[in-house]
Amino acid sequence: MATVNLTTDTFDSTIMGNDIVVVDFWAEWCGPCKMFAPTFEAVSEKNPEIVFGKVDTEAEQSLAAAAGIRSIPTLMIFRDSILLFSQPGALPPAALEDLVEQVKALDMTEVHAEIAKQQSDIGS
Numbered sequence: 001m002a003t004v005n006l007t008t009d010t011f012d013s014t015i016m017g018n019d020i021v022v023v024d025f026w027a028e029w030c031g032p033c034k035m036f037a038p039t040f041e042a043v044s045e046k047n048p049e050i051v052f053g054k055v056d057t058e059a060e061q062s063l064a065a066a067a068g069i070r071s072i073p074t075l076m077i078f079r080d081s082i083l084l085f086s087q088p089g090a091l092p093p094a095a096l097e098d099l100v101e102q103v104k105a106l107d108m109t110e111v112h113a114e115i116a117k118q119q120s121d122i123g124s
Contacts, residue, residue, distance in 0.1 A: 003044050006053040008063045016081050020050045020103060025064055025074040027057045033073045036090035043096050050100065077103050082111060 006014055006023065015021050024040050026033035044052035057064040057072055067076070071088035077099065078084065084103055091099065 003041060003052045003054050006055045006063075007060055011053075011055070011063055014051060014053055015078050018051045019079060020100075021053060021078045022050060022100065023053045023055060023076040023078070025055045025057050025067065025069045025072050025076070027072055029058075030072050032090045036073050039091065039093045039096055042093060043100060046097070047100055050104075079103055079106065080108050080112070082108075082115070084111075 003024075004014070022040075022044070024033075024036070026037070040052065040054070044050070055063055055067075057069060067074075073090050074086065074088045075091065075096075076083060076086045084106070085099065
C-alpha cells in the first residue's frame with residue numbers, strides 16, 4: 001500500500017480502524033523530512049498490510065499540535081489504537097524496517113494487560 005495523507009478528519013478513524021498505523025509528521029520545507037520520505041515509502045511498499053500515513057504539519061497545524069509535535073520529522077506507530085512509538089528524527093531504512101517488525105511481533109495481550117494494570121493502579 002502506498003502512503004496515505006492523513007488529516008484532522010481522517011486521523012482518528014484511520015488509527016482506530018486499522019491494526020497497525022505508522023505516521024510520519026512532516027513539512028514541505030523540512031530537509032530531513034524530504035530525505036526520510038523515500039525510506040518511509042519503501043518500507044510502506046514492503047508492508048502492504050500496514051497503513052503508512054503522512055501528516056503535513058503545515059496544512060494540519062491543529063492535528064500536529066494535538067499530537068504534541070515539536071520537531072519534524074516525527075514518527076509515530078500505533079497498534080490496536082495504542083501509541084507504541086513516538087520519536088522525532090529520520091530513521092535509516094534498516095532501523096525503520098526493524099521497528100516495524102518489532103511492532104508486528106509484539107504480543108498485544110501483554111500490552112493490554114499492562115495498560116489495564118496501570119489504569120487500576122491509578123484508580124486505587
